[in-house]
Amino acid sequence: MREYTNMTAESVWNNCLEFIKDNIQDQAYKTWFTPIKPIELTKENSLCIQVPSKFFYEWLEEHYVKILKVALTKQLGPEAKLLYKIQMESANTGKQPFTEQLPSAQRSPVKPQELDVPIQNKNPELKNPFIIPGIRNVKIESQLNANYSFDNFLEGDSNRLARSAGLAVANKPGGTSFNPLLVFGGVGLGKTHLAQAIGVEIKDLYPEKTVLYISAEVFTQQYVDSVKKNTRNDFIYFYQLIDVLIVDDIQFLSGKTGTQEVFFHIFNHLHQNGKQVIITSDKAPVEMQDIEQRLLSRFKWGLSAEIHHPDFETRVKIVEGILFRDGVEMPKEIIEYVAQNVSTNIRELEGAIISLIAQSSFIKREVTLDLARSVVEKFVKNVKREISIDYIQTVVSDYFDIDPITLRSKTRKRNIAQARQLAMYFAKKYTKASLASIGSQIGGRDHATVLHACRTIDNLIETDKEFRRHHDDINLKFNM
Structure with missing residues (x-):
């Protein structure tokens, strides 16, 4: 000694x-x-x-x-x-x-109650690292849109789990097993609406809590700015003050190592101190590429709830809600026609209804079924139709002159296996289906098989000229 x-x-x-x-x-x-x-x-x-x-x-x-x-x-x-x-x-x-x-x-494990809570002895003059209108040094504006509420987020089979979990979180933020709550699904299905509705509800029930909604893109830019200005600690400390953090489009962090690093530690601090984290993504955690595994593992700590495409009954309710909001009456048959023919997502459904109302107003004609057909036909032509997995299998099978049943079979013959992998590749490229869903519909495979297929196709496109020609020929059929 x-x-x-x-x-x-x-x-x-x-x-x-x-x-x-x-x-x-x-x-x-x-x-x-x-x-x-x-x-x-x-x-x-x-x-x-x-x-x-x-x-x-x-x-x-x-x-x-x-x-x-x-x-x-x-x-x-x-x-x-x-x-x-x-x-x-x-x-x-x-x-x-x-x-x-x-x-x-x-090190030995640390009990949750032994972890630190809001930082002590912090300089009261600490500058907010954000450049966001409405946020000041002490008072933190939530950046929530009050128009996004549970009242106008209609429940259906496509979103029931996500909505129910959101309500549970809003009633007891940080106190349920849904922490973090990850809401994922395709474009225009209501992820942002639901995430903000949770925040709005929490602010109503717990006005003393600090709630912040922010997109992952803005979060990244603010982190980059804090590094440039040597205010990285201020940036971290600021986020540690948040009671409910809502981050939209978390997949934007893909490939951004530094931002993922700092988000990982901010997430840990909030979670360990009983704060609520809500995130949205356009894909399930298992499908997020270039996101660190330790961060993905934390996304899985709570609940991952998928929002699917709304069914016909839900689309009808959505159209009725839009019309009620705008004070417009429309015959039931027209509502059902629009709901039946615009089935991609909620955003496009709302766009079709607004176009129909506008057309009726401009030409000063009553809304009729003929007018609805005309407007919807033009609207649908201007919106790229969603390509289904069944359609992809049909196109690939026809190109290689094999039966779709054979395509989905267990055979490992090289030509059929490659055709099957191409179908999986295009399904991932042109649909919003999860890898598990793609594998299930193309021969009952799992998500790992689909991921392997996509990597194999990428490699063949780079190394095999004849295969690349097959790929390009089929790809054209989806873009005609």
Whole structure:
């Protein structure tokens, strides 16, 4: 054991900092080491340091544990230990320390109630990292659209699970097993509406809670700006203040390693402190590409609820709701005609109704079935029709002159297997169906088989000229 004469926590830590500063970039040093305070030096070769938050502690353990160990060993010998103290505040017990020992491989699990809550001793002049109209330093506007509510989010078989889970979350944010709540589905099916409706309901029921709705694209841009302006810590601290975080189109984070990293730690902080996270995506977690596995695993902690294309009865209700909102009356047969012929998504259904009302107003004619046929026919021509998986199988089978039943069979003959893989590839490209749904409809395969098929086709297109010609010929048929 080393002699502790004239050694203090401050002197040991300052010597560690000199070593660390010589071995990392200046900005990293300023961000992650200058906020640390030495607290105590014990005779058991342990140095206790204080860090601002649990996130801060996790980041040090994940990125700088080796250099910390080397620096401390130089000062206190091979048996040196590093303890962390994180200031926490509890309504019942006040502040209490959280200590952990280096290296991280020796850590024991931490009980949820021991984790830190809102950051202490934060500079009251802390600037908001956002550039969003309506958000100030202290008062945080939710960015919610009050027009998106549960009242005008009609329930049907296509969205019943997602809507019910959303209501449960709104009534008890952070207190259900639906945390996070991931709502996924195709374009124009109501994901954004539902996510915002949850936020609006929470604000009504719990006005004291801080709710923030933001798109993943804006989140990414704000993170990039914070890095450029050296305000990354402010950005992180700001998000740790949120009680209910709603992130739209989370798939936008694909391939953005830095943004995923910071979102991972923000997510952990919120979840561990009982805050609610709601995210939307145009695809299921299993289909998200270029998203880190540890982030995807957290998306699966709660509930993933898919919103499907609305059935006919739901589309009728939607049309009736639009007409009621706009104070327009329309015969039942016309409502049903529009609902029957515009079946892709809710956004296009609303567009068709608005076009019909506008046409009637412009030409000063009563809305008739003939007018509806004319308007819907023109509208549908201008909207790319959704290509079904059945249609894709028919096109591919006809091209290779094989029977669709044979295409879906278990045979592994090379020509049939490649045709089957092409069908899966085009189904993924031209439909919003999940990989599991595609595999199920094309011979009862699983999602992994479909993913493998898509990768195989991508490789063949790059390496086999004849196969690329087959691909291009079939592809043209879907774009005529």
